[in-house]
Amino acid sequence: MNTIFFDKKPRIISTGTIAGPKECAGVIGKYVDKTLVDDMFGESTYEKAECKMLSYAITKAIENAGMTEKDMDLLISGDLLNQIISASFAARDFDFPFLGVYGACSTMAESMAVAAAFVNASYYKNIVVATGSHFSTAERQYRYPLELGCTRPPQAQWTVTGAGGCVIAPKGSHIAITSATIGKVVDYGITDVNNMGAAMAPSCASSLLEHLKDTGREANYYDLIVTGDLGALGSRILKDLTWEKGCDIANNHVDCGEIIYNVIEDEYQGGSGAGCSATVVNSYLMDKLKRRELNKILFVATGALLSTVSSGQGESIPCISHAVAIENI
Amino acid sequence: MARAERATSGKLVFQTAQKNGKQGGMSAMTGKNRKNYNENYIQYVNSFDPPTQHFKNCFRAFMVGGLICCVGQFLRVLFENTTAMSSDELASAVSVVLIFLGTLLTGLGVYDRIGRNAGAGSIVPITGFANSVASPAIEFKTEGLVYGLAAKMFIVAGPIIVYGVLAGTAVGIVYLFL
Numbered sequence: 001m002n003t004i005f006f007d008k009k010p011r012i013i014s015t016g017t018i019a020g021p022k023e024c025a026g027v028i029g030k031y032v033d034k035t036l037v038d039d040m041f042g043e044s045t046y047e048k049a050e051c052k053m054l055s056y057a058i059t060k061a062i063e064n065a066g067m068t069e070k071d072m073d074l075l076i077s078g079d080l081l082n083q084i085i086s087a088s089f090a091a092r093d094f095d096f097p098f099l100g101v102y103g104a105c106s107t108m109a110e111s112m113a114v115a116a117a118f119v120n121a122s123y124y125k126n127i128v129v130a131t132g133s134h135f136s137t138a139e140r141q142y143r144y145p146l147e148l149g150c151t152r153p154p155q156a157q158w159t160v161t162g163a164g165g166c167v168i169a170p171k172g173s174h175i176a177i178t179s180a181t182i183g184k185v186v187d188y189g190i191t192d193v194n195n196m197g198a199a200m201a202p203s204c205a206s207s208l209l210e211h212l213k214d215t216g217r218e219a220n221y222y223d224l225i226v227t228g229d230l231g232a233l234g235s236r237i238l239k240d241l242t243w244e245k246g247c248d249i250a251n252n253h254v255d256c257g258e259i260i261y262n263v264i265e266d267e268y269q270g271g272s273g274a275g276c277s278a279t280v281v282n283s284y285l286m287d288k289l290k291r292r293e294l295n296k297i298l299f300v301a302t303g304a305l306l307s308t309v310s311s312g313q314g315e316s317i318p319c320i321s322h323a324v325a326i327e328n329i
Numbered sequence: 330m331a332r333a334e335r336a337t338s339g340k341l342v343f344q345t346a347q348k349n350g351k352q353g354g355m356s357a358m359t360g361k362n363r364k365n366y367n368e369n370y371i372q373y374v375n376s377f378d379p380p381t382q383h384f385k386n387c388f389r390a391f392m393v394g395g396l397i398c399c400v401g402q403f404l405r406v407l408f409e410n411t412t413a414m415s416s417d418e419l420a421s422a423v424s425v426v427l428i429f430l431g432t433l434l435t436g437l438g439v440y441d442r443i444g445r446n447a448g449a450g451s452i453v454p455i456t457g458f459a460n461s462v463a464s465p466a467i468e469f470k471t472e473g474l475v476y477g478l479a480a481k482m483f484i485v486a487g488p489i490i491v492y493g494v495l496a497g498t499a500v501g502i503v504y505l506f507l
Contacts, residue, residue: 045471140468147435147464148485149444149451154379188367190374198374202367233377240373316366 002181002207003214009176009329010119013169015282016060018053020135020161023271023279026262031283032162033060039136039161047085050134050163054079054090057130057165057278065126065167072096073124076115077165078107080133080274081141087131104303105200105229106183107131108164108278109322112299113180115168116324125170132163133273142193142308155195157231157257157272164278166286174328175289179215181323183207185305189316193306196317197234197257197269200302203319204230205241208300211323212247219249223294226285228277228301228321229257231269256280277301295328386448393443393450401427401454424455431456435463461485 017032024035034056041049054077062072075094077087078101091098103110111129118124136146138159144150168177186203204227212219219225219242230238235255242249256277257270281299288294300323306315404423408414414422434440440460444451451457462482469481483490 047471144485145464145468147438147441147460147467149435149440149442149447149457149460149464151445151448187365188370189365190371195374198377202370236377237374 001214002184002210003179003323004113004117004182005179006116006120006177008120008122008170009178010116010168011171011173012166012175012177012286012326013172014061014065015164015166015286016057016062016064016130017164017279017283018056018060018132018162019275019279019283023160023162023260026260028260028279028284031287032279033064033283036161039134046134046136046140047081050079050081050132050137051086051089053134053161053163053275054086054130054132054165055093057132057163057282058090058094058128061128061130061165061167065169065172067126067167069095072126072128072167074099074115074118074127076101076111076127076129078102078111078131078274080104080138080159086134086137090130103301103320103322104305105133105272105274105276106301106303106320106322107274108281109180109228109299109301109324112166112168112177112324113182113322116177116180119168119170122170127168128165129168130163130165131274131278133159133161133275135159135161135273138273152268153194154268155192155197155233157196157229157269158261159273160229160257160260160271160276160279162275162279164275164280164282166282175286176327176329177324178327178329179211179325181207181211181214183210183321183323185318185320187316187318191311191314191316193311193317195233196229196272196304197231198237199304199317200228200230200319200321201234201237201241204228204234204238204300204302204321205245207321207323208238208242208249208298209245209247211298211300211325215325219247220252222252222296222298222325224285224297225249225253226277226281226297226299227253227255228303229270229272230255230302231257231272233269234302274303289326289328292328297326299324299326389446390448390450390453393447394454395450397427397451397454397456400430427455428459431459432463435460436467440464458486458489461489 018034019032020036020039041052043049075098078084079086084100087100101110108131115127115129186206188202190199257272260271300321302321304317304319306317401423404426408419408422465484466478466482469477
């Protein structure tokens with residue numbers, strides 16, 4: 001049993017999101033709190049911009065909850081950069097405890113699960129969780145310099161510039177986190193760092209099926225099964241993998257990475273990065289939940305746990321997925 | 330929809346092919362010896378690879394690469410008629426101008442757009458080399474002029490220099506005995 005059930009049903013009482021111009025041209029544009037015109041966000045480096053975005057998402061989530069910093073008991077945050085610098089540096093602006101987490105692109109679901117567990121157990125009252133990513137910082141860390149004239153392979157995805165956060169509290173809204181499945185690390189041996197979707201799909205399928213088995217639910221119990229950032233190809237593979245195990249998610253599955261971008265320039269398979277699921281879930285989907293257009297969603301964020309060192313040494317890509325059930329009650 | 334229609338490979342991709350399943354214990358299992366390495370899955374994923382468009386790629390590379398060479402030739406003819414440079418000096422002068430143009434276009438943020446479409450056409454000429462030095466210099470400037478800009482300047486071009494010199498030496502030695 002890898003699923004934890006939250007009997008006190010911790011609530012998501014508010015969200016805060018910010019995204020870059022390219023992201024806001026897509027489906028989330030209308031729902032985010034702030035659209036960046038300039039992806040430097042008035043800072044001198046992209047790293048500082050990412051940190052500032054994360055800070056903004058945290059502040060906005062607290063503000064939208066009608067609370068102040070004083071009401072907050074804990075911040076759980078993470079990002080994609082080495083030593084999760086964006087999250088840690090953002091946390092120094094806030095006068096409450098900070099717990100840094102890393103799950104690559106699955107950080108949002110991981111943070112939500114941890115926060116919900118803390119709130120459910122009454123160790124903390126109000127917890128703000130946030131994650132973010134920036135295209136330019138991720139490119140520098142994982143790939144090539146921005147101005148290098150190289151081609152992107154068709155399996156590649158585009159790291160989302162954006163940050164999203166939410167406040168989890170014992171009560172105060174009708175959106176609750178009812179259960180969470182902590183995933184196993186799954187690695188089927190994909191070594192191509194440009195094919196993240198294919199690398200992550202098996203771990204996603206594993207967590208998803210585990211969740212359904214533990215809860216005894218059918219896939220169609222959920223109005224929507226939202227995966228993190230598998231991209232178009234990864235989503236296609238996920239459907240095959242789950243189908244093989246006798247679970248059909250074709251009708252209610254949607255992938256944040258696949259839907260986030262409107263224009264197809266060089267994104268190919270869609271968006272990726274910790275900011276991808278964080279912005280889509282906390283803006284677009286939370287809005288649908290708030291309006292009760294959606295009532296039960298399963299958020300399965302996926303993360304590829306590689307580094308440039310491991311891939312340089314020819315290692316395959318271990319991946320992880322965590323599932324969080326978010327329901328209207 | 331029938332199962333056979335859905336799974337492209339026709340194989341059960343989830344089933345782990347445990348060819349080396351007997352290896353266990355505490356030994357580090359990496360690569361194909363790892364426990365959940367799945368050969369079926371790798372094959373299945375590879376079946377999604379879009380075919381490489383050799384003709385289109387070659388054509389674009391030919392056009393852009395050829396254009397850069399034409400610019401070089403034009404400069405050479407220009408210098409030949411306007412200055413009194415010798416043949417060797419002309420070659421150097423043309424290279425200097427092309428390197429300058431490559432760096433300038435990199436700084437203006439144009440070269441990566443050209444490169445995205447042209448592929449090898451804009452990587453192979455000397456302008457591509459200029460781009461591979463200038464782009465990390467711009468990128469890592471934020472980490473300081475010494476440990477950032479200067480140290481990281483050759484992260485892309487470094488291997489080209491190392492193996493270029495090595496290959497040059499090897500050819501030189503062969504040439505010595507001919």
